[in-house]
Amino acid sequence: MTDKIKIESFSLLYNDRTESLRNINLDIEANQITVLFGPAGGGKSSLLRSINRLNDPDEILSMSGSILLDGENILDPKTDLISLRRRVGMVFARPVVLPMSIRKNITFGLEVMGERNYAKLSDAVERSLIQAALFDEIKDRLDDQAIALSGGQQQRLCIARTLALEPEVLLLDEPTSGLDPISTGKIETSLQLLKKAYTIILVPHSVQQAARTADNAAFFLQGDLVEYAKGKILFTSPHEKRTDDYVTGRFG
Numbered sequence: 001m002t003d004k005i006k007i008e009s010f011s012l013l014y015n016d017r018t019e020s021l022r023n024i025n026l027d028i029e030a031n032q033i034t035v036l037f038g039p040a041g042g043g044k045s046s047l048l049r050s051i052n053r054l055n056d057p058d059e060i061l062s063m064s065g066s067i068l069l070d071g072e073n074i075l076d077p078k079t080d081l082i083s084l085r086r087r088v089g090m091v092f093a094r095p096v097v098l099p100m101s102i103r104k105n106i107t108f109g110l111e112v113m114g115e116r117n118y119a120k121l122s123d124a125v126e127r128s129l130i131q132a133a134l135f136d137e138i139k140d141r142l143d144d145q146a147i148a149l150s151g152g153q154q155q156r157l158c159i160a161r162t163l164a165l166e167p168e169v170l171l172l173d174e175p176t177s178g179l180d181p182i183s184t185g186k187i188e189t190s191l192q193l194l195k196k197a198y199t200i201i202l203v204p205h206s207v208q209q210a211a212r213t214a215d216n217a218a219f220f221l222q223g224d225l226v227e228y229a230k231g232k233i234l235f236t237s238p239h240e241k242r243t244d245d246y247v248t249g250r251f252g
Helices: 044-051 081-087 102-112 118-131 151-163 181-194 207-213 241-247
Strands: 003-014 021-029 033-037 060-069 088-091 169-173 199-203 216-221 224-230
Touching: 003 044, 003 199, 021 044, 021 199, 021 216, 021 224, 033 044, 033 207, 044 060, 044 088, 044 169, 044 199, 081 088, 088 151, 102 118, 102 151, 118 151, 118 181, 151 169, 151 181, 181 199, 181 207, 207 241, 216 241, 224 241
Parallel strands: 033 199, 033 216, 088 169, 169 199
Antiparallel strands: 003 021, 003 060, 216 224
């Protein structure tokens, strides 16, 4: 496997000194699901936001190291953030749909970037909805308001909206935390298909989800990367006692 992202000696400290990251070294393999898991406050979401350059500079006391995307350091001040965020898409825990139709929710980003070809926009709608395992449920309702969808459908619509831009990397921050088991299962199934075309980094909402979805898994604790291994190894025979204690429910 080739590495899509290389995180090298990355440290982050906020002004209020919360959720810092210390000397993180992590290789993210292309076309795999890499899971970042651990107790709240460990720095998982901060790392996701750093990969997408979404951290507020005014809140950062210090930051060092590098995050390489295909060999280019995205932390370089000269990085084109619009281009970066098209290559690296992010989906948050709470679905935020735009106050417009289902169709327009998906085409909005493409239209902002100048796409006006109706056929291309229509193809993007169908493709991304199929990838997000939503097309069959709403294919006859594309002109309905997106807010009318269920919570699980709204989350999958947010995933589809991100996929419409054809990113190379998909960041998911607890995307199923508020969903029922059926919707959660649909998203987890779609992720296994999506990794054939995308590199996926997932912060799961539970250890069980981490174990179900991970090709590779990284355990974070209070800003430290404690252990990183293949998912099948880390969740069955971790090397670090702290990882084993967390995976087996002794703390957290």
